[in-house]
Structure formats: structure tokens, C-alpha cells
Amino acid sequence: MPGTITDELSPVEQKLRAWQPDSDIPQWFSALRGSARDVYFDTVPPDRSDEAWHYGDPRRYSLDGLDIAHAQPGFNGIRYERICGLTGRPSRVACLSMVGDNVTEISSSTPLRDAGVVVMSLRQALALRGDQLQDYLSAGLVPVHRDKLIASHYALTDNGYFVHVPAGVEAPEPIHLIMESGEPGSVVAPHVVVVTEAQSRAQVFIHYLGRNDDARNLQLGVIQSHVGDGADLTLTKIEHVGPLTDIMTHEAAETGRDGRYTSIAVHFGGKHIRHEAVLNLRQPGAEASLLGMHLVRDRQRYDFYTQQNHQAASCRSNLLFKGAVQDRARASYQGVINVARQAQQTDAYQTNRTLVLSPAARADSSPQLEIEANDVRCSHGSTVSNVDDAQVFYLQSRGLSVDRARRLIVSGFMAEIADRIPLATARDYVYNYVLERVQ
């Protein structure tokens, strides 16, 4: 019946209301979930007056009509070979997979273990590393009160991943974490904590995989990264879930003195995807890059929101976000570079380039600056256009069809980001997909 609105609680909301702390998990974690549950029911969804939601539709990430995920490992039928295709060198890779609220170990890496690198599910970490986790979760890097959606994540989360690289250790192998879509009609809220202690180094991948869905399912994830003094962390996320999966991921990172942080986000799948990336440069000398690319098609919607918060002097941050929209898809970028008074000698940049490939596609872009220190170099640029006709014509004159020419051009356009992915097999996957799918 058109126009009716229901006020009934969805199955998952009913469970939230009835939820009682579980004696198996630490009391502090239960308290966190309980207070998040209260915030959730006391808050209305954000609207346009919240600048972070100028673009983007909060209704897409609501808990309406959903229930808690129950799927078991193997549910998605994602074959081991496919994972290897992405991760390479199957026998030596550390790889965990999460489906529903269950985490299984697909493969483990002896060199990593020997180096003292910890890779485990969040539940395991709550049991074995409770105190450490409590420090990270209570530090407020991603506050529960931020908005109703973050509150819904904390209220529901009971598993995810914990990665810890001890001081001075260079992780000898990359770490692969897989997020699989839940069953139709389900919601899952994975929480990921990645810690690289002082002078350590690591490469972490998060792969979002799914299959063709029968009905909507939702992921509300949070990833928090802590980069110690002089540490170096690269976090690559590649998302290619089924066409009815909605995902909202909030990613926050804080860097120590001279820390290096690189975040790469590639988005291909899903229905409504929102990715929030917040960078807190709290100590001097840090260098950070936020890189993103997407190719959205059909009726997909992708929103990317970022913050580059320069709170200390002499830090450098660079955001580069490139994407292409076709068919009836819509993508938006909104982000802010905040330079505090004390953050002199800041170098900060934002670049957003979008290709609009079809008449019904739409792109929105709002790169923003709020600068309170004057000895800085800050700039941003944003362009939106179709593929350059002159370039197409040139390739045609070399014997390529229009289609092939456009695909090559778009693929070349994305190369600036794809080339930064620190794993050949993952890079190939990204290139092949773009070459195949661009109109």
C-alpha cells in the first residue's frame, strides 16, 4: 500500500530491546553495548543539517525489516580458490573469514605467528586480550554517540577482528580478513581493531565478498586503526558484494609521531554503500594517504565521506578519490580537511575525479577546507566529466572500437589508485573487473 509508514520494531530491534548482557563477555563490553542500545532508541537518524550527511541517505542503513544474522561458515559458498585468487600464495597466507557473527580461520601463516603478530577474531580477543581491547574501544576514536547508525553498530556488534603487530616487528606476510555477506534479511555489525605498535610495519587486507542475494542484507562495520610512533600500516579494502547488500563502514585511524598510514578503498558491488574514513593526525611528522576508487552501475549508490584532521604540526595527508558512474548509479564524495591552530607546517590535499559515463548517472562532490593555521600548504581539486572525446578518437584511430577505447581509458584513469594496491593478485582482480564492466 503506497504511502504507509510502519512504526513497528523490526525483529532485530525487538531483540535489541530485550537484550541482556552475556556472562561470557567482559562486563565493560556489555556496558558499551547497553549504552549504545539506549543511544540508538533515543536518537533520530541524521538529516541534512548534519554536514556529514549532506549527501547520502541514512534510511538505506536502517534496521527496518531485518533480523540478526545466523549464517554459518560456508553459507555463501565462497570457494577457497576464489579467495586464493585474491590473496595469492594460499599456503602461506593468514586468512580469516567472517560470515554472520562467526569467524573461521581459512589459513594461517607460521612466519606471522613466529614474528609475534596476532590475528584473531574479536571474540577471542575479548577473552584473551580484554584489557588491551578495552583501552582501544574506550579511547573514543569512534564515539558511540556520533549518530544513530554508529550507535546501531555498537549495539549489535559481538564479533569482528583483532590484529596486533608488536613494536619493532615488520609483519613478513600480508594479513587477509574476509567479510562475507550475511543471509538475506540479516544484519551484521563487525568491529575491527588493527594495532601497529611503534616502529612496526604491516599490510592488512579486508575483502568484502558475497554472492547474488535474494533479499536485502546489511553490514554496519567499524574499523579502528592505531598507528604507533614511526609505524607503517597499509589497510586495503576491496568490496565486491552481491547486488542487494547494503554496507555502511566507518573507518577511523590515529597516527603517532612520524607514523605512516595508507588506506585504500575499492568499491564495485552492493546496492547502497557508505564509506566514512576519518584520519586523526595527533602527533607531528605523520604522513597519511586516503585513496579510493569505485565503479558503480545499475542502480547502485555509493557515498564516500572523509575527514583529514590535522591536530599536530608538520603532518602530511593526501586524499585521492577517483570513480566512474554509469547506468542509473549515483556516487558522492564529501570530505573536509580540518587544520587546527597549532598545526603549522601542514601539507594537506584532496583530489576527487569522477567520470560520468551515462545520461542517467549522477555525481556529487564537496571537498571542504577549514583552516586555522597559516603556514600551511592546502589545496583541493574536483572534476566531473565524461571520458574525453579526443582520447577516444585517438584510440579509435589506432584501430580500437569505441567500447574498447572507453574501457581502456577508464582503466587508465583508475590506475593511479589501483597501482597503489600492494598485492599483484588483488591489483589484477581490480583491473580485470574495470576492463570488463565499463560501458
Place this chain on the structure above:
Amino acid sequence: MSSNAVTQQPEVGAYAAGWHDPDAKYSFRAEPGLSESVVRQMSEMKGEPSWMLEFRLRSLKHYQTRPMPTWGGHIDLDFDSIYYYLKPEADNARSWDDVPDAIKETFERLGIPEAERTVLAGVGAQYDSETVYHNLREEWQQQGVVFLDMDGGLAEHEGLVREHFGSVIAPEDNKFAALNSAVWSGGSFVYVPRGVQLEIPLQAYFRINADKAGQFERTLIIVEDGAFVHYIEGCTAPTYSSEALHSAVVEIIAKPGARVRYSTVQNWSANVYNLVTKRAVAMEGATVEWLDGNIGSKLTMKYPAVVLAGEGATGEVLSVAYAKDGQHQDTGAKMIHVAPGTSSRIISKSISKGLGRSSYRGLVRVHSGARGARSNVECDALLLDEHSRTDTYPYIEIDEDSASVGHEARVSRVSEQQVFYLMQRGLPEEEAVAMVVSGFIEPITKELPLEYAVELNRLIELEMEGSVG
């Protein structure tokens, strides 16, 4: 406030409009605050047609229910204590002795003629520009050009006004457009017939018997096919206003092939909230250019806009903003591409000094069907001191695959190298900084009428004094 039947003769000079009506039904004691009776009184005193009263009342209703904006500058005004139409006599009593020394010095340094100083400082009677104005008026009359204050425009060209008033900026557009729509008074009405090219710019200054600096000015400019006009308002010299709230509305209709350039430089005193809505509709092949200079006021919120509604229309905004201690310039531009073959350009240069804050806020929106739209935006911000602040809030919304849109913004400080180089040529440091700043805004000042450009540069020199060391 009750309306007793007692009528009084107002003293001429006590009321800005110089109105006099011995048969008034209302007692015209000035009252603060805004209410339906104030609006009815105003409309009656002006002798307006009933449709304008209805327009005002509808706007008032909307103003009263519309919430304040949640973005932009901080507005700290007691709206209930503002006089929206009639002002009490006492408020106008201000003598030359009351004018701050700093302002008197500026007049001296800028070489402002004696006679003008009193007007700018808000202490004198209208400057008599009657003679200069008279000759121009004859020429305009011959060409069929209409240039009146808005009240006069409504009285003498009701049909034209009714057709276009509120057609570009509806009262519901934003809270302050609603306010202006309810209590507007003064401003200009300009009509330029088909094909007429006005070589001499029209200046707000030339309107006789009207508020030179009204609180709620309403301007409507209609330019017919193929015509050209350049309209100028404001001035670079510091202008005192006793009114804390200035909320103007400017609507421009540029018919096919018309070209309109609207130049503004404001240097309001530091007590003024300057909240302005300015928008033009450009039809086929028409061009509208906004030149916007913001130097004064406590807070200015102003985003000149062009709706590119006809095929091949072009729009341009050149904007300069200067903010020092206690000032917030929140300015920018909007370009809305609706028809095919349109192009737009926005150039914004801002300077922040001391604790001043200047923000660029802009929109480029390309609707589906605006084939081949081209748009380019450049924002440059110069921060002079350690704690000066600048913000950039651009919004780019593209719904057309054949459009090509680019936006760039840069923030920097005055280059030490450049200053050093100039000092090597013998310039004192302050002058060197002033020269760098002038060079920074040169792309815009070169488009301003010469006297404005000269005054603006002199003003910058003054401002840079004491800014170094």
C-alpha cells in the same frame, strides 16, 4: 500596539522615506519588532496595491515560522528590538564628533571629498548629486530606460513589477529573503528596453529621494533582448550604518542576448550583519556577471547566483573578500545549469587577517538535459597571520554526462620570498606585503570600475600598515 486615531505630523528628516500623510489611520509611532500591524502600516503608508500587501503578509508568515539557518556565520541579533520600518528620531542624531577617529583618518587617506564624508559617516543629509544626475536622467528617458527607486517603480510600472517581482527569489527561498519580502523598502527598479546599450553605468548613488543605504533594499533589474547595463552599488570607503541588520534582495532578469554586469563593493561598519540574496535568470544567449567585493560588516552572507535557463547562457562571479579581527565574510556564488550549451565561471579571492574569517561557499549544479555544460571554479585564500581562518565549502552536483566541471582551491600565506624580493628593490616591508596582496586580487580588481580599483588598492595599503612585525 493599539492604533489610536490620533494623527501627528512626522518631522521631515526623522523618517528615511520622508513620508507625510495627515490622513493616516494608524498612529505612526515607531515601534520595534515585527508584526502584521507593522507590515500593514508600512504598506498603507506607501500606498501600495493590495497584491503587494498580500505578498508582504504571506512573506511575513513564512519568515515567522522558518527556522534560522544551521550553517554559515553566527547571528547574534535581538530581532525583537530592531525597527523594521519607522525609526525613532533619537537614533538618527549623530554628529561628526561621534565618528571614530580611525574612520575619519581613512577618509583623509583615501581622499574622500569633504561633502561625501558626512554622508558615508551617517551624520549628514543627502549628498546633492542632482546636477550630475539630471543630464543622465534626460538621456535615459529618451532611450526608454527606467531607473527609479523600487517604491517608485511599483507605483509607475505596476504591471512590469507584478510580473517579475519574486519570480527569481521567492519569499520561501530562505529566512532572510522572507524578511526582505515582508518589509522591503527602497532599492532600485531598472528597466532597459530591447537593444539599448547603456555605456554609462547606473549607480545606486544616483537615485534621488531615496535611502542610499537602506536596511531592507529590494532591487529588480529587467533587461530586454540584446540590451546591456552595468549597475554599481556601494563603495569602498567605510560606511557607517546605525542599522545592525541589512537584508537585501536583488533579482535580475536577463532576456535573450542581454548582458548585465552588477558590481558591488561593501564596506559596512563593524556592527552590521549583511545578509543578502542575489540571483539572476539568464535566458538564451544572455550573460550575467556579478562582481562582488566584501570588505566590511561583522558578518556577510551573500552568494550571487545565476540560473542559466536559456540555451547558450553564461554566468560569471568575481568575488573578493577581506576579513579582519571580528569579521566573518561567508561569501561565494551559485551557478545552476538548466539549458544546453551553458557555461559558468567563478573566481573567488579571499584574504584573512588577524582573527578574521573568510569562507567560500558555492554551488555548481548541472541538471539533466543541460547538455555540454562547462563550469570552472577557482578559489584562492590568503592567510596573513598565524590565527587567521579560512574555509571552503563547494558543492558540485552533476546530473548530465556531457558536462565538464572543474573546481580548484588553494590556501596559502604571503610568500616570504616575494616580500623579500620586493624589499630588495627598496620597498619597506609593509608596502611589499600590500603589493603582494594587491597582486593576489588583481584578476578581480582589474574588472572593477577604475575609481573602485584605485580605492580598493589604497585601502589595502592602509590595512597592511601595522600588520607586519
Place this chain on the structure above:
Amino acid sequence: MSERHFVCRLEDLSDGKAFPVTVDDYEVVLIRHGDEVHALEDNCSHQDFPLSQGEVLPDRVRCRAHGAEFCLKTGKALKAPAFAAVRAYETGVEDGRVWVET
């Protein structure tokens, strides 16, 4: 390739009211006047606000956000601050059922 989608029954739509529906993943607002049904893009061209929350008039719909108005038949912008049209969908009633073509 346009497709006809049957959305609801005519009797489900109250006269003179606006109803939001999703048709083939498009957000559409249905407005009924007597036996006639109009279907417009449920999104004001001014600042992306649902027209279904607006006021329905005999020949037009007024957006609640800033008072923009659109022609029910053609989607053309009739009043500032809207200047760009919204999409108007072909729509009709067959055997008491309302269809919208996308």
C-alpha cells in the same frame, strides 16, 4: 526499453493527496485528482527534497522545503526556486489498477 508497472489500485489513492512509491527502483510520487492520476519524480529539482511531502494543488505540487512548484502533467518548474523540470512519468488506470511507465 520502457516498461509498464502496475503499482496499486486507484481506490488506494485518496483524492488530492501525494503518495510516494518506488517503481522499478525509481522514487515516484502519485497524485490523484478525481479519476486522473499523475506521476512525477519524487524529488524537488531545487535541493533534493521529496515532493510527496509537499502540498497538492489542482494543477501543481508545491515542495514543502522552499515552495517550489511543478506542473502535475509535465513536471515543468512553475515557480522559484525551482528552474529545472522534474521527470514526469506516463501513467494511467486500467481495470481500476494504476500503472506507471519507466
